[in-house]
Amino acid sequence: MSTTLHLNDDDLVLHYYGEMTPAEEANAGAHLASCAHCQASYAKLQRVMAFVDSAPAVEAAPGFERIAWARLEPALPAPRRASLPGMLAWFVLSPARLAFTAGIVMLIGAAFMAGRMTRQAAPAAASQIVQSAEKVRERILLVDLGEHLDRSQMVLVELVSAPLNDDSGGSVDISLEQSRAEQLVSANRLYRQTALSTGDAAMASVLDELERVLVDVAASPSTVTQEDLDMVRRRIESKELLFKVRVVSSQVRDRQRAETRQLTAGSTLGS
Amino acid sequence: MPHTDAAAVALARDGDSEAFRALVDRHSRAVYRLAHRMTGNPQDAEDVVQETFLKAYRQLGRFESRANFGTWLHRICVNCSIDLIRSRKHQEAGHDAADLETLDSVDEHRVDPSPERLMLSSEVQERVGRAMEELTAMERAAFVLRHFEGQSIEEISGALGLKANAAKHSIFRAVRKMRLALEPFVES
Numbered sequence: 001m002s003t004t005l006h007l008n009d010d011d012l013v014l015h016y017y018g019e020m021t022p023a024e025e026a027n028a029g030a031h032l033a034s035c036a037h038c039q040a041s042y043a044k045l046q047r048v049m050a051f052v053d054s055a056p057a058v059e060a061a062p063g064f065e066r067i068a069w070a071r072l073e074p075a076l077p078a079p080r081r082a083s084l085p086g087m088l089a090w091f092v093l094s095p096a097r098l099a100f101t102a103g104i105v106m107l108i109g110a111a112f113m114a115g116r117m118t119r120q121a122a123p124a125a126a127s128q129i130v131q132s133a134e135k136v137r138e139r140i141l142l143v144d145l146g147e148h149l150d151r152s153q154m155v156l157v158e159l160v161s162a163p164l165n166d167d168s169g170g171s172v173d174i175s176l177e178q179s180r181a182e183q184l185v186s187a188n189r190l191y192r193q194t195a196l197s198t199g200d201a202a203m204a205s206v207l208d209e210l211e212r213v214l215v216d217v218a219a220s221p222s223t224v225t226q227e228d229l230d231m232v233r234r235r236i237e238s239k240e241l242l243f244k245v246r247v248v249s250s251q252v253r254d255r256q257r258a259e260t261r262q263l264t265a266g267s268t269l270g271s
Numbered sequence: 272m273p274h275t276d277a278a279a280v281a282l283a284r285d286g287d288s289e290a291f292r293a294l295v296d297r298h299s300r301a302v303y304r305l306a307h308r309m310t311g312n313p314q315d316a317e318d319v320v321q322e323t324f325l326k327a328y329r330q331l332g333r334f335e336s337r338a339n340f341g342t343w344l345h346r347i348c349v350n351c352s353i354d355l356i357r358s359r360k361h362q363e364a365g366h367d368a369a370d371l372e373t374l375d376s377v378d379e380h381r382v383d384p385s386p387e388r389l390m391l392s393s394e395v396q397e398r399v400g401r402a403m404e405e406l407t408a409m410e411r412a413a414f415v416l417r418h419f420e421g422q423s424i425e426e427i428s429g430a431l432g433l434k435a436n437a438a439k440h441s442i443f444r445a446v447r448k449m450r451l452a453l454e455p456f457v458e459s
Binding site: 009010013014017019044045047048049051052054055056057058059060064065068069071072073075076077189193208 | 288291292295296299300303304305307308313314316317318320321324325328329395396398399400417418423424439442443446447449450453454456457
């Protein structure tokens with residue numbers, strides 16, 4: 001870089017961030033000291049960066065800490081000291097883990113079967129078995145997702161129709177719904193991420209809306225005011241969440257039936 | 272609730288979930304701010320917050336109690352954001368010169384002639400936010416790491432899995448977009 005040549009935009013950025021080599025830096029500094037044109041360009045860059053710095057970072061919504069914890073807690077590994085019933089509850093109450101484990105078991109089973117059959121049959125037959133195992137795994141995941149959506153629907157219905165407890169000064173006990181919502185949050189997150197990664201945007205969007213309600217309910221106190229409950233109800237109703245969950249649930253059931261028909265047809269043909 | 276992070280970490284290591292909750296309460300907002308800056312959208316930021324604390328929980332045993340928990344968490348958050356951005360790298364459509372022209376022409380008529388007032392106005396903040404949204408995920412990550420996190424281009428290229436030249440050019444493109452979006456204010 002010569003001191004007689006103007007500094008281009010990229011040179012100015014490197015100079016601004018101190019990313020030039022010592023030799024380049026010396027040249028740039030000398031040039032800037034004597035060139036009004038580059039001084040003006042550099043001053044403009046500095047002002048732009050000052051504008052960037054003046055914009056505050058986006059803040060999380062009020063109550064974010066509670067929401068973060070409600071999402072996080074069910075996903076935390078069980079404490080080392082957990083008792084057996086506690087660990088069983090953690091396992092049983094997590095449909096995503098069950099689905100994953102079931103899928104792995106099926107795949108291992110299929111791989112085992114494929115290994116045994118390969119010794120006797122052509123490689124094409126083993127490949128068919130693995131494909132079939134993949135179908136079974138998909139079906140298990142669909143069944144699991146269907147159950148998750150059903151459980152979520154139940155929570156939403158209970159929230160929408162929860163009666164006011166007149167004996168407790170206008171408050172409503174939602175501890176049951178809250179505990180169910182807590183159990184559903186982490187599984188919902190996994191299903192949403194799976195839907196996103198497989199490009200199922202419609203499913204991901206419904207699961208996203210569902211997750212926000214579940215997280216809010218999970219993070220609520222166990223007894224809420226009628227006003228708070230109304231707010232949750234309005235949120236469910238305004239987004240037609242219950243309807244949307246029913247629609248995707250029905251779509252999942254249709255897919256399950258189609259998968260079952262395919263599997264049955266496959267096994268009939270194969271026998 | 273433990274008074275210090277070090278005390279909370281010590282209890283959390285022994286499986287005390289309330290102590291870990293205290294850490295989440297203290298640090299989740301700062302982690303969210305950084306995650307949002309890195310990823311550019313609230314949903315991804317929330318996912319990064321979750322991943323950050325999950326990783327922190329799993330790695331509590333490796334955390335040195337003399338270190339600052341917030342700084343350690345900050346580093347995990349940057350890594351989680353980068354993981355998310357890299358996992359989506361293939362989905363990313365680059366912005367070209369045409370995008371820059373579009374960005375430049377947006378709202379030009381709304382430029383206010385008083386820079387002193389604008390410096391403090393929400394319009395500038397909104398404009399910066401929108402300019403940041405125009406960056407691709409890689410440009411955004413490289414720019415945030417360089418501009419806000421003070422990482423060198425070499426560190427950024429290592430973190431983002433880019434060649435040094437590519438990291439440098441991501442920053443150049445990001446700065447160019449910021450200039451195009453903000454110079455009308457600067458010049459007024």
